[in-house]
Amino acid sequence: MESIQSSLKQWAVDNERFQQRLNDAKRTLLHDPVVKQALEKVDVSEEVLDQDLIKLYELQKELNHCQQCPGLSQCPNMMKGYQPELIVARKSLDLTYHPCSLKKKADNDRKQRQLINSLYVPKDILQATFDQLDPDHEREEASRKALQFALSAKPGDEGQGLYFYGKFGVGKTYLMGAVANELRDRGIQTFIVYTPDFFREMKSSIGDGTFQEKLDMVKKAQVLILDDIGAETISGWIRDDVLGAILQYRMLENLPTLFTSNYDYDELEEHLSYSERGGIEELKAKRIMERIKHYTSFVTVEGANRRVR
Template structure:
């Protein structure tokens, strides 16, 4: 931002710096912001303003910049997203004027949003779904066919806000494109505002990557531990993955075994629970293993509230 000294130097030649400063002083004293400052701090006088002319000029200029804010990325103030605030006190009979930088509302909102995002990690899920900001009223009325499921979700969010993490998670079942992933992202955003951490994983891509992690035990352990410990874990589109026994029994099984009765796990799926059990009971390598499928489902079925998400397919809808 241009300083008062730079401004005075840029004024037309032929006038002394004293005359220029005097005119600027008169303009500042007549500025409504300075008038309010003098009302708030009656001890301030023209002499104190003159001794702190540059501070007062910056205060007025930055306040005006904020009034006509062009956005944080184009903020013209010295310190992006901050403005100068003045205060005064009398020390040993001498009037002192102090300035400090204060964060504007837009900067505070962006910092808050970034803190919320830092609590959420996504694997193979479009970040746009996590960034979209909808109110509960909007998601409730967006598709009235899914209103019952949305109502259940909102009640779950309220319970968690009031009583803390629940042992029971949610299982969102329904056909393609009804908004199951979006509803889970909305829940993550709402609960991240309360300080909870969250991870959302798109299962088909995650399972494929796990196969390569077999050869990187350190990275595999780190990934599994993160999923065990996060407050909210969402397996998105579970049942659509190309399952193998190792992923089912040693990765997914280990994560679910740790989390049950500790922290809630959430799922979206095109399957209902019984159909998902059949999916887990068959792998291309070992064929049908009913007890293996049942074992996984014993770590899912008792620990979820089922939400049937009905409604129209919103994918590709304009």
């Protein structure tokens, strides 16, 4: 009997100590600055506080992580890049999560990168900027017109584009990369395409059923850059059903198209007039060129071949 009484007394003492530790922990929690600040924004009873202390512990832990932020990639929070906010839901405390500033910036950067889509274009071209262009008086006029377009383009309202003509290696594609990045910063979606590989891709996509999807993706871009047009092996189908369909849609929708080429207008027309059957289809080539000429300004890119340095 004495043993039972002793055990009960010890249990009472242990329970009192546990309750004291619990009260101390609660007091410490409620005096934490981040918890106090959060509780100032809600109105709850003492009873609700007691039953939802676990939510306050979670809030304290997550927000203290944020105060000692190790960076987004090392974020220790349960939801990486998200901060908790204390709310009252159904007369109980709860937490809702919002993206932190680092998460918002990362998401925005990703969306910005997605504004430039590319097919078969080198990565260094996609990173080009006007600030990085070589100070070259021979290319000054082309650079000025490229920048002017990038700063003033209004897809859907104004469909006028540019046709950059020059010899191999003078920097036409790099200028287009700079245009694409400037447009990205303005929130304008740009698709930059290496034309020869794109046309080959379109031909092979007939077999896998993705032809129309890929065609729509390119022709509906706010700004389309067709790089190195004329370097492809032309066929009547490519000219009429791919290039012709793209240009017709963009003309009707006032969507600007930019071109780079080693051919001037007349040389490109001659190139487009040949068919895979060995015949010459001048009228069909003229139809394509009339669309290109009418909706682009011709820009000559001068300078030495930068690829042999």
